[in-house]
Amino acid sequence: MSNIVVENRDIVIPGDLLAEGMDYIPGDFTFREDEKIFSKVLGMVSISGRVLKVTALSGPYAPKVGDKIIAKVTDVLMSGWRVDTNTAYSAVLNVRDATARFVRKGEDLTNLLEIGDFIVCKISNVTSQNLIDITMKEPGLKKVEGGRIMKINCNKVPRVIGKQASMIQLIKEATGVEITVGQNGLVWLRGTPEGELKAQQTVLMIEQRAHKSGLTDKISKFLGVPKRVIAPAPASVEEEASAEEGSEQ
């Protein structure tokens, strides 16, 4: 006999019982002990069919292949750069993966990227020990120039982007600011100073209220734009999958 003891969108803490019996399957941030399923983090329950998972409300960013992130150059190496990924692990960007242009042997790499520069890059490989390789050889990946960088909780990134990038589109249109969201929680804003400030406040507001529903309405009210039906983006992507489109300009 199996039964579920929580409801969808319930807030649970580590060690909370979610369900009893073998009919349910433990998903993300849950674990099974004996015949019971428990939560492993502070988060919100989401039930999809027989799978129980918990959406973390905070927590570290776990690097994933294909994620677009914003990183900071911390060191110049023999043939590349070491970058800080806002995780416990630094990543290496090889010259080959950084630019299409020919780089002479022995050329000063700081001509391309200096220590302290931010870059928009993509994770190309992650090992079991969380060693990270990144690349900039894809459209939209570049050095960060101008604007400002802000840091948010990486678990709130999908909300900042919104379903089919609706939220970010809303902010862009209301403030005229270019926004690039990295999956590791770094956000690059570039526009007029007033616009940047407004966009920054909006993003912080979203971060604070990420676990609430009806967020888009609140945000459009805050930005002073009428609520509208969002023209869906071409691909029918899930909320989280759409995160990748966050940097479309």
Place this chain on the structure above:
Amino acid sequence: MAYTKRLDGRKVNELREMSAKVGVVPNADGSAEFRTGKTWAIAAVYGPREVLPRFMANPKKGFVRCQYTMMPFSGTGERIRPGRSRRAQEIGMVMDKALEPVVDLTAFPNSVVDIFVELPQTDAGTRCAAITAASMALADAGIPMRDMVCSVSVGTVDGTVVADLTYDEEAYDAPVSDIPVAMTARTKEITLLQMDGHVKKEELNKALELAKEVMGKVYEVQKKALKAKFMEVSQ
């Protein structure tokens, strides 16, 4: 004369008034505050982050590292010398061991989760308050944990088994024992057990039973505080 009435009028199994709050240090990845009576602990969690010094890194999984500090003015007026004392170092270590069984950092090899606990005011039971606060701060930081850790001190005063001793009770002019206990909330496994003073075997058994009985109250406070963080932003 036996110790029949407690100095502050509590029942023998009654804890001091507790309160807790999560997210008190905005700069940290997770933080919490826990008060029991006059004892007040603030915990801040940073990480997982790179391990320094490097040789401490464990390539199999991440680990937790606690630092316990009593603030210079936290005692009875005598200035406590800042910096790490032998006592603070020991408490830091027992806190590591109390929390380590529940945190699951297998996904973060070669990393460390730093926990800093500061005590602005103390009135006995500081390591228990520190562990209780640290456990909440870890949960707030989103660190995967299999359980919460709750902690409370029990002991005997002149042969009477009591829970959550104050400093006055620890200094009572009779044989006194002080037994800090930390326990996982769900599985009721003991993760910290220390003892100071004189205690009989039967008294110890009775004290541990009492600890198990009152631990649930600490857990309720933790649970309420963690959930409250996400309720208050409602409007």
